[in-house]
Amino acid sequence: MRGRTSGDKSFLVLKSELSEVAEAYGATAEELVEIHKQCWEHDEEYQWERICLANPEFRDVKQYDKERILELLSRIRGGQKKSKEEVVRTSKVETDGKLYEEIYRDGQALFIDPEGNTYEELEIGGLKYAPIFGDELTEGAVLLPSGMESYEDEKTLIAEIQAHIHKYVDVSPFFETIGAYYVLLTWLYDELNTLPYLRVLGDTGTGKSRFLDTVGRLCYKATIVSGAITPAPIYRLIRKWGGTIIIDEGDFRASDEKNEVVKILNCGFERGRPVVRSQKDHPD
Template identity: 45%
Template sequence: MTQKTPKPVEQTRKIVSEYFLSGVIIETVYDANTKQTSLAYLKNGQVTVAASYKTPEEGKLEPIPASNNLIKHGALIFAEKPASYQSVAKLITDVQIYIYRYVDISDHFRKIASYYILLTWVYDAFNELPYLRLRGDFGSGKTRALFVIGSLCNKAFFASGASTVSPIFHTLDTFRGTLIFDEADFRFSDEKNELVKIFNNGNVRGFPILRTAITTQREFDPRAFNVYGPKIVAMRKSFDDPALESRFLTEEMGQSSLRRDIPINLPDIQKIEAVALRNQLLMYRFTMLTTIKINESLIDPSLSPRLNQILIPLLSIIEDEKLREEIRVTVRSFDQKLYAERSSSIEAGVLEVLKDLYQQGKENSIPVSEVTTIFTERFSAEYERPITARIIGGVLRKRLRLVTYKSHGVYVLPATEKTKVDELCIRYGVTEREVDE
């Protein structure tokens, strides 16, 4: 009797989104009427929606089921199916009309928000991203704006300050979508610190957050959570960290009275309009993802490297040069504010002294005591306590990260640090940044 060889079991893997080097793009879609998820995919220029997708390498791919708690409760939203759009310009116009109908924000920010929505659908083509923020007191309309704008974003995940941070880590890592976060002003410092970690690590690819879980065997299980992706937040105040603040493009809410044509309560048609636009935006992803890339010619030498880094992805998908310049002007004002704050700091005063000493021909090592004497003569009236050589030495080593060493019984700044001092003078606004004409 011949024994039959058992048929190999087909491998099945649940996915949210995939992009293969062959050019195949796969995205999970959700039909609210049937309450079912499917896979929409682009292959050989053709778009198909099916229950699964088979690959020779990975076997059968299936979507995250609609029974997923986040999908079931509407905390995570998908497109329903890919839908054709007339042109990118027409799509942008339709998005701006939708936002204008339900939200009272400035014309300038509405344009930025519309392009940011597009960016969320192709963000994985870039390695750095800016964030969007709506800031204002209660009753200023920031939550309404957050919901209306967020409803068009790629795999939007809605959360609030009442949420614990742990599920945010897991959701961002699993779905790789857009975090829409309301009331980002956490009351408790430990929760706020965790949220700040997400924002600090989440705008640059390749910087996951490491957290440790305990297995059922009581063993420590370190895990990396990928939190990279677009984020839109609403909050009342600002973050304490200026570096984190520089990642946000911000709209100040409640600066004028509410337009009378905006409905107090969102009508049911808003959801229908949002679904229709999400469907077109999914098609935008299918047709544009492989063609979009960084346009390095858009780098603005008058901006700091950090701001250029986060702005270029957004500017690269904007075709309106006037809007590009408006965004640069908006961000430039933040850069100038940051320079102003730095230039009034004790670090800037120390750098000013060092700059003058170098201009006077100081080529050798500079004693810290000499820096202290000149600094005290110029700035002692601005400080309540005496400025000692120990304080100046701490500023040089701990804040400015400059090297000092002891020579003949006194601490000195070596001549080899001059290049670093020159760079720090530019960063702190002591020396004007050179801009090529």
């Protein structure tokens, strides 16, 4: 008899937890897994809408149960994929000193190497890597470059970024320079242990959002979290993309939401300071 591996046990535990939550709303784990298979590449809101269409009872689900179900489905699928074929969805691959970054061109997500060659997927060391694709890209929540371009030197690149800022934002040359250098900083952030934040202050109507939009969209994997958004998606976007979060403070009306964002900022500027989260009804 074949011994049960830790991976098998983990899968069964996840499936059992999913069954417990699903049955409370009149569904089965198998039903949810099957629905998830058809839409896992889309963002979580789309996945949840598909689940609700098949099982209307889930429209009244508690927020914690919703997040738990989506998390379990993602982990179950991850275990299934690894058991069949190692495919890692990521926006960046670095191996043997060579960097492959994700780009988004003509509706297609691709990897690009320093020479400008593009790949639909990579196979390295027995693992397959594929770029992330979903509504975050197609709807413009995450902005990726469409290609790469060589510059004669850093001075030329800085001058071009400054010219772009000057064209769309009315600020002094000093702040044009600060903005340009900060854009470059975001493209190298993972080489540093600590980072400053760029915060724009001013009265209503002075162009804060304009500056945020103009400079932010040039940053590394600009991730725009605007509108009536709760902090929970921000955590997921940071983990998924590892890009530059663009936050308009005016979008966070509730004080508890602002406090959650402050926690992210207080820990996020320095390497090795993770944000630890828990649910009061499910502390483990």
